[in-house]
Amino acid sequence: MKYYLLLLLLTTSLFAFSQENTIELTDDELNETSENASFDVIENVPIYKGCDENMGNQALKECFDEKLKKLIAKNFNTNLGGALNIPDGTIVKISVFFKISTNGEIIDIKARAPYPELEAEAIRVTNLIPKLKPGYQLGKPVVVPYYVPIKFQVSNIETSENQKPPIHRGCDEIFNYQLLADCATDKVKDYLIVSIDYELADKLFPLDKTTQFKVSFNINKKGKADNITVQAHKKEMAVEVINVLKRMPKFKEPGYKNGKPIDTKMSFLVTIHL
Numbered sequence: 001m002k003y004y005l006l007l008l009l010l011t012t013s014l015f016a017f018s019q020e021n022t023i024e025l026t027d028d029e030l031n032e033t034s035e036n037a038s039f040d041v042i043e044n045v046p047i048y049k050g051c052d053e054n055m056g057n058q059a060l061k062e063c064f065d066e067k068l069k070k071l072i073a074k075n076f077n078t079n080l081g082g083a084l085n086i087p088d089g090t091i092v093k094i095s096v097f098f099k100i101s102t103n104g105e106i107i108d109i110k111a112r113a114p115y116p117e118l119e120a121e122a123i124r125v126t127n128l129i130p131k132l133k134p135g136y137q138l139g140k141p142v143v144v145p146y147y148v149p150i151k152f153q154v155s156n157i158e159t160s161e162n163q164k165p166p167i168h169r170g171c172d173e174i175f176n177y178q179l180l181a182d183c184a185t186d187k188v189k190d191y192l193i194v195s196i197d198y199e200l201a202d203k204l205f206p207l208d209k210t211t212q213f214k215v216s217f218n219i220n221k222k223g224k225a226d227n228i229t230v231q232a233h234k235k236e237m238a239v240e241v242i243n244v245l246k247r248m249p250k251f252k253e254p255g256y257k258n259g260k261p262i263d264t265k266m267s268f269l270v271t272i273h274l
Contacts (some may be wrong), residue, residue, distance in 0.1 A: 046100045046144050056209065059273060066186075072150065073179055075125045083117075084115050094150040096122045102141035104132040122150065130242070166219040166264050167253040185268055186193065192270050195244045201274055204234045212271045213241055221261040223251035224245035 047053055051063035086092065094113040098229070101107045105128045113121040126148075172181035192215070205211050213232035217225045225245050232238040232262040255264035 042135045042137055042142065042144060044136040046104065046135040049130045049132070053133070053272065054165055059210070059271065062271070070182070071128060071175075072125055072148075073182070075128055076150075076164060077121055080115075080117055080121060084117060086115075092118060094118055094122050096126055096148040096150060098126055098146055098148075100132055100134060100144040100146060102134050104134040106132075130240070164253075164256040165223065166223065166251045166255045166266075169249070169252045171252075180220060184219075185266065188266065189268065189270055191248055192241065193245060193272055195247070196272055197240055198272075198274065200236065200240055201272065204237055205274055208274055210271055210273050211237065212269055213237060214267070214269050215245065216265070216267040217245060218263045218265055219251055219254055220263050221254050223254045224248075 001049050042057075045057050045060050045064065047060055048064045048067040051060055053060075055063065073204050075099050081109045085213040091116055094111060096109070098109040099107050106126060109126050111119040112128075113119045113122065122173040136142065166184055167180060168184040168187040169181060170187055171180055201211060211233060213230055215228070215230050217228040220226050225248050230241045230245075231236040232241065254261040256262065
């Protein structure tokens, strides 16, 4: 039997974390001081390696989340589900809490899960986070609490073995089903971000620093995008995004099910910085 992960990664304030009653914290940990600032309210969030420091706080938080999600998905030992004899279909929740120190190091890692082996694995993977640029409040580095909820689903993935997502060029060396799908989404997002007409976007949103749009489309049996729909704040932007997706190069391979090519739905939100 093989296993896979469902990962839900959200940043949250220390207060919101304590309200969920998912982990034990001391009174000292709950007291936010000038040396301890929530990720939600800090003036300058910690910066994950590879994120553009020139982006705004919200974009940096999103980049942080995405980098952390990929790190966990790549390194978490999914074979633990079988080793622990967890019943097929079980969804196990793991709560991970840590702090980002004033030096940008990950400290005070804690994890709660139904199995100590999963707690240990969550802590091991969290220790793989590279050193960060620390968060700043009032011009001084501060300790920043961070909470990561992980859902670990044990499943006999026979359906995933018989089904393959569309493969984008540049993702073909990945063999994990979910990572392949995530890689394809990231590649399409990158394509959209570099291909949008920013002069048009500036005219449409002259007072905004960012704008968002939601795209939905199929990768058809030939690997091309079709049945494209876009939700945007301006009709002209929706038209621009549709035209960009129509010009998108073919995927290396379409999705497959039981050895036959299929149409595969993709849908996600994109943020561009103006």
